[in-house]
Amino acid sequence: MHPLIQYRVAQLLEQDLGDPNHLESTLSFKKVIELDEEEAFPEAELNWLYNWHLQDYYVPVDCGGKFTNFEEFLALVRVLSRRDQTTGIAFTTMFWSFLCWMAGTEEQKQKLAQFMIEEHGTMCLGYSEREHGSDLVNGGLTATKVPGGYLLNGEKWPINRATRSGVTFVLARTDAEGGAKGLSLFMIDKREISNSEYYNLPKILTHGIRGSDMSGIGFNNCFVPDSMLLRQEGDGLEIGLKGFQITRTLCAAFAQGAADTALRTTLNFALKRVVYNKTVFALPQPRKTLVDAFLDILICDCETIGAARGFSVIPEQFSVWSAVVKYFVPTQLEKMVNDVYVVLGSRFYMRDEHDCGIFQKVLRDNSIISMFDGSTVVNLHALMLQFRQLTKYRAKRKPETMAEIKPRLATIFSLQQPAPNFEPEKLELFSRGADDSLQGLEIALQQLEDLRQESNVNQETLEKLINLGKLVLDELNVHDELIAQSKFEFGHEQSPELFEIAKKYCTLHAAACCLHMWIYNRQLLGEFFASGEWLVLSLHRLLRTIRPMPYLISEVYLENVAQELVRLHRENKLFSIVPIQLAQSEINKQEDQTNAITELVHV
């Protein structure tokens, strides 16, 4: 059992699902590739998950389920997504239930909880429309008030699980005049509306996640009773935007599951394949590429796990943090997958060779993550609209502000402390300029300085960390100066330059999260984590995208991280700052046999 209690359920699920390389396991690579080839919905696989009672973890404890906070939940989604994003994404549309947990009445909550836990029901989200895309406020689906309810007219498209969901959350225009209060959110139970008044749009053929029920739903004078309205008429946009803060943070887990498989299957190849009398992994260039990929996962872990826990501590800041995570993690890991396929060579493109051809499926499936629940552009835009306030707030910080940030950082980043239960009603549409992770950077730097007195810290590594940390602070100051001097304009015609500035902010945010994560967990997460060498390389990797830096910071560190990567691969552990034990792998068994045979031959 994992010592960190919040990772136990994920480890249990992982063990019960079994080794994905084993042909007979639930969600084996062979099986998910076959389903993908047939473009078939993973019906049996989802039923297996229902019978395992995974749905309980989507329902908060106070509604009768087992959800407490995101840290545990993200680990579950990660375990699922490392096998198959199609299944992971299909099952997890259930997470839209949070709209009800956040805004529903007791009665609505109870009904939905029963639907999920006992009836194995699921839901989908109808926000976007063919004509309007991300422009939610100008959506064309209308809900006209009639006695006892509303008449719905219009279509939502493209919607994941639109056809197969029993409950559809629909954002509809209730005020013909439009405006931010012109939208309302309905939780429509398909069993309680007339079959003849709604229809589903045909399955859309997609590049990846081919088995998904990607379709749509349309309404023709469809009567929807008042009891299906969430909160008040006109509250739809507010609930919708807050709901996105939740799901945007969650999206990181899909990408991290995929990244693990992309790196693992590439290592399966690179550690065995011999060219020029060496394994591919022993050659410097591929070795560096794979170490960088591992660092990318560790960096994204610090950002994602920090956010997952931060959600329970500072939900009011998540208009900022969710946008950072949703931009940074999926794009960083998409790039990572692209970087490692060079090492895998032409096998990355084959649909049957090498580990059943899982790599090409990951590549295709994973590319949707940065697009759904708000695209990269939408998230960067949401962030830049808050830049002026973030900069002003940071400039105004006083010793008291910093004294308040410090214990919050400790609660967020100390994995040994239980994260509080998540309270969605505390979400806010804007963060009032607060962003603890970055605004607490000076606290982290001071903590590093204090570690100069600690005998169990390698002082040379610490020196490097302090220097790199100062560079992060320099860049943050440059960012603030830039924002203070620029003329802020509202609207959707932001300059391309500002998008680049927003990307850099996210990079600095990730660097700060890495520092906090290390500072609060040095004693907890094992020797490799504690040494901090990975952190030096990670900060260097992030900063190199912002300013000119030397290509390599330490060959010794690189080698040590490479050794750890091989160890995790050999021992079947998740590539993560919390390397949970994965199901026993057939591949490594074979590898051990091969090694044994090789040794015998040498003897």
Place this chain on the structure above:
Amino acid sequence: MQLQNSSMSNQVVIQNWLIKQLAEQLSLDSATISITEPLTRYGLDSIDAVTMVGDIEDVLDVELPSTLFWDYPTIEKSSQFLAQNYDLSNLNNKADDAHVLEELEETGIEATNSSKGWGGLFSRIKGA
């Protein structure tokens, strides 16, 4: 009666301040801004309207509902709501002063009492 007068004048103050903000942010001539038109008519979309609440909070030094400009979508309605529900003593007629104050703060004028934010600083300067 006195209260009402004070509330009325506060409303005018905040109205003028909002007009100025809008004109500046959206590069419009303040003379063309009507207090009875929905803010969205001036190119301010729903998310911008949320962000703008933050600017108002800075000046008033109070925490406001983030959906303020959604719930009260014209300058007239929102300033009426603000005047009736909040202490606007931090606000003054000459309130383009967020910018002046920003400069002052940046040149290192230190706060001498516990009130925070630009509004607080402004009232201290006025009082001096």
